[in-house]
Amino acid sequence: MKVIYKTLALLVLSLMLCGCKDFLGNVPKGYQIPTKVEEYELLLNDDKLTSLASSEYDLMADEIYVPAALNEELYYQTTLKNMTPVWRRIYLYQAPFYGPDKPDGNYESAYSRIFTYNSILTGLKTASGDETEMSRVRAEALAGRALEYLTLVGIYGPSYDKERAAETKTIALLTDNDINHKDLSPATQEEVYRQIIADLTEALPALPDQPSGNAYRMSKGAGYGIFARAAWQMRDYETALKYARKALETKSELVDYKSLDFNEGEWQAGVRNNYPEALLNTENILIRHLSPLGGLDEYVLVSHETIGLFEGTKDRRRELFITSVPGGSAESCPPGELVWNPAIRPNVGISTPEMYLIAAECEARVGSTDEALRLLNHLRDYRIVDNKPLRISDKTELIRAVLDERQREFLFRGFFRIVDLKRRAQDPDFAVTVTHYGEQGNPVVASPSSPDYLRVPLPAKVLAFWEHQK
Numbered sequence: 001m002k003v004i005y006k007t008l009a010l011l012v013l014s015l016m017l018c019g020c021k022d023f024l025g026n027v028p029k030g031y032q033i034p035t036k037v038e039e040y041e042l043l044l045n046d047d048k049l050t051s052l053a054s055s056e057y058d059l060m061a062d063e064i065y066v067p068a069a070l071n072e073e074l075y076y077q078t079t080l081k082n083m084t085p086v087w088r089r090i091y092l093y094q095a096p097f098y099g100p101d102k103p104d105g106n107y108e109s110a111y112s113r114i115f116t117y118n119s120i121l122t123g124l125k126t127a128s129g130d131e132t133e134m135s136r137v138r139a140e141a142l143a144g145r146a147l148e149y150l151t152l153v154g155i156y157g158p159s160y161d162k163e164r165a166a167e168t169k170t171i172a173l174l175t176d177n178d179i180n181h182k183d184l185s186p187a188t189q190e191e192v193y194r195q196i197i198a199d200l201t202e203a204l205p206a207l208p209d210q211p212s213g214n215a216y217r218m219s220k221g222a223g224y225g226i227f228a229r230a231a232w233q234m235r236d237y238e239t240a241l242k243y244a245r246k247a248l249e250t251k252s253e254l255v256d257y258k259s260l261d262f263n264e265g266e267w268q269a270g271v272r273n274n275y276p277e278a279l280l281n282t283e284n285i286l287i288r289h290l291s292p293l294g295g296l297d298e299y300v301l302v303s304h305e306t307i308g309l310f311e312g313t314k315d316r317r318r319e320l321f322i323t324s325v326p327g328g329s330a331e332s333c334p335p336g337e338l339v340w341n342p343a344i345r346p347n348v349g350i351s352t353p354e355m356y357l358i359a360a361e362c363e364a365r366v367g368s369t370d371e372a373l374r375l376l377n378h379l380r381d382y383r384i385v386d387n388k389p390l391r392i393s394d395k396t397e398l399i400r401a402v403l404d405e406r407q408r409e410f411l412f413r414g415f416f417r418i419v420d421l422k423r424r425a426q427d428p429d430f431a432v433t434v435t436h437y438g439e440q441g442n443p444v445v446a447s448p449s450s451p452d453y454l455r456v457p458l459p460a461k462v463l464a465f466w467e468h469q470k
Helices: 001-018 038-044 055-060 084-091 105-123 130-157 189-206 220-233 237-250 305-310 314-320 353-367 369-381 393-409 415-424 460-469
Strands: 051-054 285-287 287-289 434-437 443-446
Touching: 038 130, 051 055, 051 105, 051 130, 051 460, 055 084, 055 415, 084 105, 084 305, 105 130, 105 415, 130 415, 220 285, 220 353, 220 415, 237 393, 285 415, 287 369, 353 369, 353 393, 369 393, 369 415
Parallel strands: 051 287
Antiparallel strands: 434 443
16 A cells, blocks of 8 residues: 555656646556555645645745845845845745746645545545545545645635625636646636635534544544634634634643743754644644745844834743844844744644634624633733733724734744735735835835735746636
8 A cells, every 4th residue: 555655646746747738737657546445545644745835925924024135254144135036026026936937836736735635535436445434534635625725725816805706816726636627717716715615514524533643634623723714714703713612622722832941052943942843732733834844944034023022021932933043153143133043843734822813813803802802811821921911902902912912923934924914904904014125225015905915926837828728
């Protein structure tokens, strides 16, 4: 079965690496296809399914500070002068990000994973094996596909607008493993979200209470969490609250950051402190990693506005995430600046902190402000030394407090910030204008009123293929 697993994994990879003549490539000959449910389940253990998205999208958001230049003999952080062409285009919103002939690794990797899930779903229709196991494996593949499409539409789509969703074109929606599709035109935002909800609705009853093996695999709690995130992205706060609560019923533990011991002589993530590894972290409901794992670790300066979020409290997240001694060297940090140098491997799957924050925001918007405050203060008690409970009676200020807490909790988590900012774009009270600056100091503004606000452009090859189909 290991041979079959590796063979089909190579098949999936080769499909995505083929040329864009027919968008997904041609099927290589001579590959063996699984026939048993246990063989298809092996595909769910594929290492590539542990990734979710690129860390490069941090470059689009408001948490990064990129100076025009630094003394290159002293500092290695990212500047406009030493940026790679791709990073520069992302930072200055110059489409296409990857050039006319370059692949978008995030887009292609996502569809490779979707193809794996689709291959499982298609193959199970004729596979042999126990019906209960068949239902569980199918449910895991459906939930995995839903998470991939939710992430893709959040990155490559605009802010969700219920009134325009039926007209807004986003990404290709593939629900089988047929690589000979003649029509791969973009689906509407409404169609993508409808598929996500349909997949999750079908998956949830058959998902296991506990993941098979470890939290890299799907569970009922993970399904609830993905549903909560999907409804939250759609600004359906009542539904998001319902499923965030359900997720927290399955797992609600938090790591007490106040009790962490720091090893100041070691700066490698994972040994710099005793923060638990991913598989031992009780906060993790479903584990997914950014690519690369460390994100923009040590290479980017943190914006002064972001640093200001941690002022006035002994917040251990500041100590965990940002530092004036990157790699343990104070000489490597420009005076007056701080560097993103996390002492953890961020999880962008489903976690209890995310569910607490979704539930708190949704309670503040459509539920109980008292419950919103309780959830918010509960999380802060695990993050801040000598935390003083927040006491906020104004609904708008309470929502803002939750949004600020979300930024502190998920600093530099790739797509997390741009998806959140796009979600907030339609709300004047919480919309954020992001301003970056070119080498001559000229502002490059991402305005929440723009239909392309923080929207990652589709790869040039994909756009050219769609144009050719017309």
